Amino acid sequence: MVWAAPASSGPVTGTVVVPGSKSLTNRHLLLAALADGPTTLHRPLVSRDAELMLGAVQSLGVTVERASDDSTWVLTPPQQLRGESTIDCGLAGTVLRFVPPVAALADGPVHFDGDEAARTRPVAPLLDALAALGIQVDHGGRNTLPFTVSGTGRVSGGEVGVDASASSQFVSALLLAAPRFDQGLVLRHTGDRLPSTPHIEMTVQTLRAAGVQVSEPEPGVWRVAPGPVRGQRIDVEPDLSTAAPFLAAAAATGGTIRVTGWPTHTSQAGDQMRHILTTMGAQVEFTETADRVGTLTVTGPPAGELRGADLDLHDVGELTPVVAALAALAATPTRIRGVAHLRGHETDRLHAIETELSRLGGEVTQTDDGLEILPGRLYPGALETYDDHRMVMFAAVLALGVPGTEVLNAQTVAKTYPAFEQAWSALVLGQGATAMPERGAG
Numbered sequence: 211m212v213w214a215a216p217a218s219s220g221p222v223t224g225t226v227v228v229p230g231s232k233s234l235t236n237r238h239l240l241l242a243a244l245a246d247g248p249t250t251l252h253r254p255l256v257s258r259d260a261e262l263m264l265g266a267v268q269s270l271g272v273t274v275e276r277a278s279d280d281s282t283w284v285l286t287p288p289q290q291l292r293g294e295s296t297i298d299c300g301l302a303g304t305v306l307r308f309v310p311p312v313a314a315l316a317d318g319p320v321h322f323d324g325d326e327a328a329r330t331r332p333v334a335p336l337l338d339a340l341a342a343l344g345i346q347v348d349h350g351g352r353n354t355l356p357f358t359v360s361g362t363g364r365v366s367g368g369e370v371g372v373d374a375s376a377s378s379q380f381v382s383a384l385l386l387a388a389p390r391f392d393q394g395l396v397l398r399h400t401g402d403r404l405p406s407t408p409h410i411e412m413t414v415q416t417l418r419a420a421g422v423q424v425s426e427p428e429p430g431v432w433r434v435a436p437g438p439v440r441g442q443r444i445d446v447e448p449d450l451s452t453a454a455p456f457l458a459a460a461a462a463t464g465g466t467i468r469v470t471g472w473p474t475h476t477s478q479a480g481d482q483m484r485h486i487l488t489t490m491g492a493q494v495e496f497t498e499t500a501d502r503v504g505t506l507t508v509t510g511p512p513a514g515e516l517r518g519a520d521l522d523l524h525d526v527g528e529l530t531p532v533v534a535a536l537a538a539l540a541a542t543p544t545r546i547r548g549v550a551h552l553r554g555h556e557t558d559r560l561h562a563i564e565t566e567l568s569r570l571g572g573e574v575t576q577t578d579d580g581l582e583i584l585p586g587r588l589y590p591g592a593l594e595t596y597d598d599h600r601m602v603m604f605a606a607v608l609a610l611g612v613p614g615t616e617v618l619n620a621q622t623v624a625k626t627y628p629a630f631e632q633a634w635s636a637l638v639l640g641q642g643a644t645a646m647p648e649r650g651a652g
């Protein structure tokens with residue numbers, strides 16, 4: 211599908227309700243498979259990545275009841291996780307990395323495959339760690355998809371190292387399954403850098419909320435005690451990284467965007483947009499509206515006054531495409547650092563951003579670990595999106611300032627937000643205040 215993404219004809223203003231967090235939904239779905247009773251998810255993300263994780267846990271024997279409007283999912287784990295199954299990872303890092311350690315607890319072989327592009331996403335350090343824990347993994351020497359984990363119903367656990375410099379998800383994956391290992395796990399990160407640490411903190415908090423004992427005896431070492439994982443009732447937070455392009459729209463156009471349901475305290479990377487947008491000259495306000503949630507309001511500076519910035523996005527790499535698009539609309543240069551690992555995301559994101567911004571005439575240079583973006587006039591063109599949902603969001607933000615921009619294969623945004631184009635167009639064209647109707651409120 212070619213999407214004619216709208217340009218703004220003035221300040222973009224409105225109230226936005228974004229869908230549930232991908233990272234939280236998929237952690238809770240996975241833990242539901244390991245739990246000692248049913249788990250109820252209220253307002254889960256309904257998107258390709260969430261459906262892939264749901265399909266994965268169903269293949270392992272979890273039963274799922276979905277409310278007709280998908281506002282609630284109830285998951286009941288089996289007595290014994292089932293082998294002889296096949297898992298489609300699609301292009302979801304969370305499925306590719308989080309499910310294999312759980313598959314080792316199944317009672318037979320579990321086969322993994324996914325999209326062509328997923329075969330180039332890093333997974334070898336995780337497979338090596340599983341092998342070091344005595345789990346049989348067959349990958350035909352490729353060290354990537356497709357591979358088979360031969361579950362035997364139990365994993366003894368113990369101590370293991372993993373080099374997670376390519377993805378924090380290797381650490382999260384091992385920690386999430388660890389309470390069900392006989393001896394639990396002591397995990398040591400062996401690499402020199404560790405990206406996306408808020409996502410590891412999210413894993414630790416999610417485990418603790420399910421009654422699991424987790425400690426970090428020293429930086430880069432985690433200890434998970436063996437024990438039950440409690441089935442729970444969870445209200446899934448909105449996805450703050452999905453909120454990022456909407457907030458960017460206010461910043462780029464001198465408009466005002468309000469996002470409701472913003473958690474007061476959260477481990478989500480998207481929360482960092484508050485700091486990034488303030489640095490670039492926007493005004494950011496948070497008003498608590500109920501217990502532990504509020505409304506985040508971003509008001510952009512007057513047209514032409516958005517500033518570039520020097521930003522280390524190592525901890526929040528998934529924000530890079532949207533921030534890069536915003537930087538291209540700013541009045542002064544931007545440097546983005548600390549995100550070399552984005553070369554192993556849904557696509558090589560540094561290459562993708564450089565190529566697509568250059569296509570519109572933007573001045574952008576890829577560095578060892580990031581991007582330098584200079585202000586300048588942009589011209590319309592048709593932007594490739596590389597099967598990457600965040601490249602669709604990148605293109606949407608750029609298009610605000612470049613009338614006539616087209617976005618190719620825009621439906622790939624369904625990885626995390628199937629209704630993104632409609633919500634975005636309605637907001638930018640001023641037709642609707644709410645980007646997504648609130649489902650199953652209350």
Ligand SMILES: O=C(O)C1=C[C@@H](OP(=O)(O)O)[C@@H](O)[C@H](O)C1
Nearest residue numbers: 233377378379405406409527528
């Ligand atoms: O654990 C998670 O839910 C995620 C961790 C991060 O991965 P990397 O550490 O590979 O960047 C992040 O970029 C991704 O969008 C989601």
Ligand SMILES: C=C(OP(=O)(O)O)C(=O)O
Nearest residue numbers: 301302303304528555556
């Ligand atoms: C890197 C991302 O996804 P994944 O969970 O597939 O790694 C992302 O959503 O930006």
